[in-house]
Amino acid sequence: MKPIMLQGHERSITQIKFNREGDLLFSASKDPKPNVWYSINGERLGTYDGHSGAVWSIDVKWDSTLFVTGSADQTMRIWDVETGSSLSNLEMKTSVRGVSFSYSGTMIAYTTDKMMGHNSELDIIDVREPNDIDATPIMKTQVTPNYAKALSVLWGPLDEYVVTGHEDGCIIKWDMRTGKKMEVGQEHTKLIKDMQLSHDGMMLITASKDTTARLWDLATLEPLKMYKTDRPVNSASISPLVDTYPHVVMGGGQEAMDVTTTSSRIGKFDARFFHLVFEEEFARVKGHFGPINSISFHPNGRGYASGGEDGYVRVHVFDDAYYQFKFDF
Amino acid sequence: MPSADEVVKSSWADEVEEVEGGNLPPPVEKNDGNTKTITEYSLNEDGKKVKITSHYRIEKHRVARTIAKRKTWAKYGLSKNDKPGPNPATTITAEDVFMHFLSNKEEEQNEQEELKKKLMDAQKGQVKCRLCKEDHWTKQCPYKDKLEPLRSSLLGDEKVEEEPPQPGSGPPVDKAKMSGAGTQGKYVPPSMRDGGSKKGESMMSARGRDETATVRVTNLSENTREQDLQDLFRPFGDISRIFLAKDKNTGQSKGFAFINFKKREDAAKAIQVLNGYGYDHLILSVEWAKPSGTQ
Numbered sequence: 001m002k003p004i005m006l007q008g009h010e011r012s013i014t015q016i017k018f019n020r021e022g023d024l025l026f027s028a029s030k031d032p033k034p035n036v037w038y039s040i041n042g043e044r045l046g047t048y049d050g051h052s053g054a055v056w057s058i059d060v061k062w063d064s065t066l067f068v069t070g071s072a073d074q075t076m077r078i079w080d081v082e083t084g085s086s087l088s089n090l091e092m093k094t095s096v097r098g099v100s101f102s103y104s105g106t107m108i109a110y111t112t113d114k115m116m117g118h119n120s121e122l123d124i125i126d127v128r129e130p131n132d133i134d135a136t137p138i139m140k141t142q143v144t145p146n147y148a149k150a151l152s153v154l155w156g157p158l159d160e161y162v163v164t165g166h167e168d169g170c171i172i173k174w175d176m177r178t179g180k181k182m183e184v185g186q187e188h189t190k191l192i193k194d195m196q197l198s199h200d201g202m203m204l205i206t207a208s209k210d211t212t213a214r215l216w217d218l219a220t221l222e223p224l225k226m227y228k229t230d231r232p233v234n235s236a237s238i239s240p241l242v243d244t245y246p247h248v249v250m251g252g253g254q255e256a257m258d259v260t261t262t263s264s265r266i267g268k269f270d271a272r273f274f275h276l277v278f279e280e281e282f283a284r285v286k287g288h289f290g291p292i293n294s295i296s297f298h299p300n301g302r303g304y305a306s307g308g309e310d311g312y313v314r315v316h317v318f319d320d321a322y323y324q325f326k327f328d329f
Numbered sequence: 330m331p332s333a334d335e336v337v338k339s340s341w342a343d344e345v346e347e348v349e350g351g352n353l354p355p356p357v358e359k360n361d362g363n364t365k366t367i368t369e370y371s372l373n374e375d376g377k378k379v380k381i382t383s384h385y386r387i388e389k390h391r392v393a394r395t396i397a398k399r400k401t402w403a404k405y406g407l408s409k410n411d412k413p414g415p416n417p418a419t420t421i422t423a424e425d426v427f428m429h430f431l432s433n434k435e436e437e438q439n440e441q442e443e444l445k446k447k448l449m450d451a452q453k454g455q456v457k458c459r460l461c462k463e464d465h466w467t468k469q470c471p472y473k474d475k476l477e478p479l480r481s482s483l484l485g486d487e488k489v490e491e492e493p494p495q496p497g498s499g500p501p502v503d504k505a506k507m508s509g510a511g512t513q514g515k516y517v518p519p520s521m522r523d524g525g526s527k528k529g530e531s532m533m534s535a536r537g538r539d540e541t542a543t544v545r546v547t548n549l550s551e552n553t554r555e556q557d558l559q560d561l562f563r564p565f566g567d568i569s570r571i572f573l574a575k576d577k578n579t580g581q582s583k584g585f586a587f588i589n590f591k592k593r594e595d596a597a598k599a600i601q602v603l604n605g606y607g608y609d610h611l612i613l614s615v616e617w618a619k620p621s622g623t624q
Contacts, residue, residue, distance in 0.1 A: 005423040008407075023396045033407065038400065040390065042420035043413075047406030064399065084405035273428075284429045314423060321428055 003287060004042035006313040008035040013307030014056055015194075015294045019064040022299035024081070026067065027313050030054035034069050036081065039298065039305070039315055046084040050077055057098045057152070061105040066130055068108055070096030076110055078130055088133045090125070093118045098153035100162070101127075103201075109162045111143065111150040120149040122164055122174060141179050147172060151192060156218055157201045163218070165192030169208055173221055185221040187214055193233065194294065199240035199301075205248065207233040213250050215276070227274045229281075235294045238276065241301030245323075246276035251306050253291025271295060271306055275327050282327060287314050353378065363387045365414070385414060542590040543618040544600055549573075550609040553582045561608065562588050566595025587618055 009029035016027045018039065028034040032051035037044050053073030060067050060081065067079040072095040078087045094115040101108055106128050114120040123137035143150045148168035155162050156173070161182060163173050169188030172181055190209035197204055197218070204216040213236040215225040227236070233252040239245050253269045269291055273283040290309030297304045303317040356369040365385040373379045392400075404411050408419070459467045460476040470476070546558070555573050562568055569591050574583040590596040596617075604615040 001428070002425050003423045005421050006419060007421065008419050021393065021396055023392070023399060035406075037420075041415050043415040044404070044408040044411065044419050045402060046404050046408045049406050064395070082399075082402050270429075282431055284431070285426055286429070287423065287426050316426075318428070321430070325428075325430055 001316050001319045003314040003316045006035070006037055006042055006044070006315065007311070008037070008044055008047065008313070009033075009311045011054070012290065012309040012311055013293050013313060014054065015058050016296055016305055016307040016313055017058055017060060018296055018299050018305070019060045020062050020299060021064070024060070024064060025305055025313070025315065026058050026060055027307055028055035028058045028069060029307075029311065032071070032073070034058055034067075036067070036084075037313075037315075042315060048077070048079050048084055048086070050086045050089070051075065053095070056096065059099050059101045059108075061101045062103070063105065066101070066105070066127070068099045068101060068127075070099040070110055072096075076108075078108075078127060078133065080130075087130045090133065090135045094120075097149075097151050098164070100153045100155055102155045102159045103157060104159055107138070107159065109153045109155060111153050111164060114144045114149045120144040122150055122153065122162070124162075124176070139176070139179050141174060152195045154195050154197060154204070163195065163204060163221075165195045165206060167191045169210060171195070171204075171206060171216070171221065183221040185216055185223065187223050187226075188212065190232075194235040196235075196237050196296070198238040198242060199299070200242075203238065205236045205238050207236040207250065207252070209233070211252075213248070213274075215248070225276065225279050227279055227281075229272065231268060232291075234292060235296075235306075237295050237297045237304065239297050239301050240299055242276060245301065248274045248276050249295055249297060249304055250274060251292025251295035251308075253288075253309070269308065271304070278327070280327075283322075283325070285316065287316075288312065383417060542593040542596045544588050544590070544596050544615055545585065545618040546588060546603075547585040547614045547616075548611050549582055549584050549586060549613065550611050551581045551584065553586070553609065558586055558588065561603070562590075562599055565590070565599040565602070567591040 006027065008027065009031055011030035013027060013029045016025060018025055022039060025037045025039040026034060027037065032053055032055065033047045033049055034055050035044060035047050048067065048069065051069065051071045051073055053071050055069050055071045057070040058068065064081055067081045068076065070076045074092045074095050076090045076092060076096045076099060079085065080087055092112055094113040096110050097113055098111040099108060106126065107124050108127050109122065109124050112121045120143040122141040122143050124139040125133060125137050127133055148166040150164040150166050152165040153162055159176060161173050161175055163171055165171050169190050169192060171185040171192060173183045175182045188206065188208040188210050192206050192208050194207040195204060202218055204218045205213055206216065207213045209232040211229050211231055211233060213227040213233045214223055216222065217224055227248060227250060229250065229252060231252050231254055233250050236248060236250040239247040250272045269288045270284040270286050271292060272281055274281050288306065288308035288310055292306045292308050295304065295306040303315065305313060305315045307313045353370040356367060359366045363386065365387060367383045369381045371379050371381065408416065456464055456466055458465050458470045460470045461472050553573065555571050558571050558573060567590065568588060570589040571586065573586040575581065576583055590599065600615045600617065603613055606613045
């Protein structure tokens with residue numbers, strides 16, 4: 001396969017995300033300008049100019065009208081996807097680590113850093129009027145000091161709960177009615193780098209620095225599977241075609257600080273494909289010359305995109321070999 | 330003192346820029362049906378003109394109305410001035426990459442069976458059953474139960490018909506030798522055995538490895554691992570063993586390795602191609618390994 005290489009960023013990629021239909025691919029990096037691309041040909045639709053710090057986390061609403069970015073410049077911005085204009089700029093006390101649109105698109109959950117005497121928080125705001133957002137959260141939950149700092153956040157189905165991934169490796173499910181903790185999944189031993197839902201929203205995959213990725217049942221936070229590698233896992237994604245191709249793709253590599261002192265041959269910056277059920281690796285794809293920071297299947301399951309520490313986003317479309325490959329039991 | 334009119338003149342650096350832009354023909358865009366060709370000109374590092382022709386295939390896809398509408402949106406931000414279609418400055422087609430499927434268990438098994446078969450073939454002619462004179466060990470003789478009592482009753486204890494010892498043959502011959510010396514059943518210290526008078530064979534050759542198809546690789550980087558060598562040498566042919574010298578404490582490579590190929594031709598090919606090959610910022614030196622006894 002011939003990947004498309006997107007060179008829109010000046011620094012390492014932090015997160016990439018497809019919209020619901022998969023025609024748009026959003027990318028954010030440690031430079032202050034998130035990009036949006038047409039995934040089919042790699043054409044850049046535009047950049048979102050306004051932040052003044054690294055953009056840690058992005059999310060797009062289900063109907064691809066709104067785009068939210070959480071940044072290290074201690075703001076969260078909501079953008080119009082069509083024009084690239086900033087609709088609102090919400091100032092926080094600390095940098096914003098994780099952002100997530102609710103399933104209905106009416107609310108945004110975000111987590112903030114623990115910094116300068118402020119606690120890490122999980123807040124929910126109402127975004128039904130994107131031009132005139134009330135910056136006071138409709139729900140506010142202190143994460144620290146009772147729990148470790150929350151890094152990533154995801155909504156469960158029907159906006160009933162959110163799940164946060166924490167610095168100490170636990171994931172916590174919070175009830176949206178009461179703001180109280182419902183369940184804790186404590187399996188990982190090091191920080192959670194990324195969380196992604198399966199296409200039907202029933203399963204959750206977490207990627208952790210402890211060199212494993214784990215599959216969870218979202219409703220009960222029961223650990224289902226574990227995918228073991230030999231390096232920190234930065235991101236993991238479940239194939240949307242999970243019935244015919246029960247695959248998981250994982251990206252990682254060694255610590256960013258060690259990258260320059262090791263060759264790419266040893267660093268193993270490949271994307272690794274695992275069988276969802278048998279937890280066995282069956283394929284690899286080379287390409288990046290830095291660790292993969294964010295990886296995601298295309299919503300139609302016929303390709304995937306990965307963003308790396310090298311600042312590039314690579315969009316892959318599988319060739320026939322992928323579909324013809326039969327997993328050997 | 331410099332006068333004012335001198336300042337008006339643009340600096341020499343700007344001048345060069347201007348000339349560059351002026352000499353180059355403007356980019357030409359040709360659109361014919363379902364292909365688009367863009368011809369651009371630029372100067373390379375040596376100051377020579379380079380013509381770059383990019384071909385684009387225009388595809389039509391049938392998509393949902395919302396997606397089609399999004400495709401018509403005007404570009405914004407840094408892409409505001411981009412023309413329709415991918416901008417080569419931000420979007421490039423990368424080299425072909427392949428999905429590397431990890432070895433299948435089935436194949437592995439087949440390979441093992443093949444290897445076994447090869448071994449069996451190699452043993453043919455060397456191994457001879459003392460009972461039925463077929464190509465297998467005496468121990469594995471299908472007629473063992475019937476023939477052995479018969480044989481021992483015929484020959485008695487002492488006079489066992491002896492075959493001339495063959496070089497490289499296995500234990501049955503040794504055993505036969507011992508019985509020929511009339512010491513069957515008794516313990517003989519190793520020094521008193523027949524082998525004791527001979528020079529000991531080294532372990533390496535005893536393992537029966539074909540030393541002739543071994544190459545020595547030196548000037549490897551410290552970070553090399555066996556897997557890397559496997560990736561590097563596998564294309565030349567089947568490899569039976571890779572030995573990478575590693576530091577016992579740190580586990581880092583000591584900078585040299587031995588690769589045993591199954592075939593000598595493959596090893597020769599590898600030497601021809603990889604000797605002097607740049608790998609991990611170092612120039613590899615690949616040569617025939619000296620037989621282990623002579624070093």
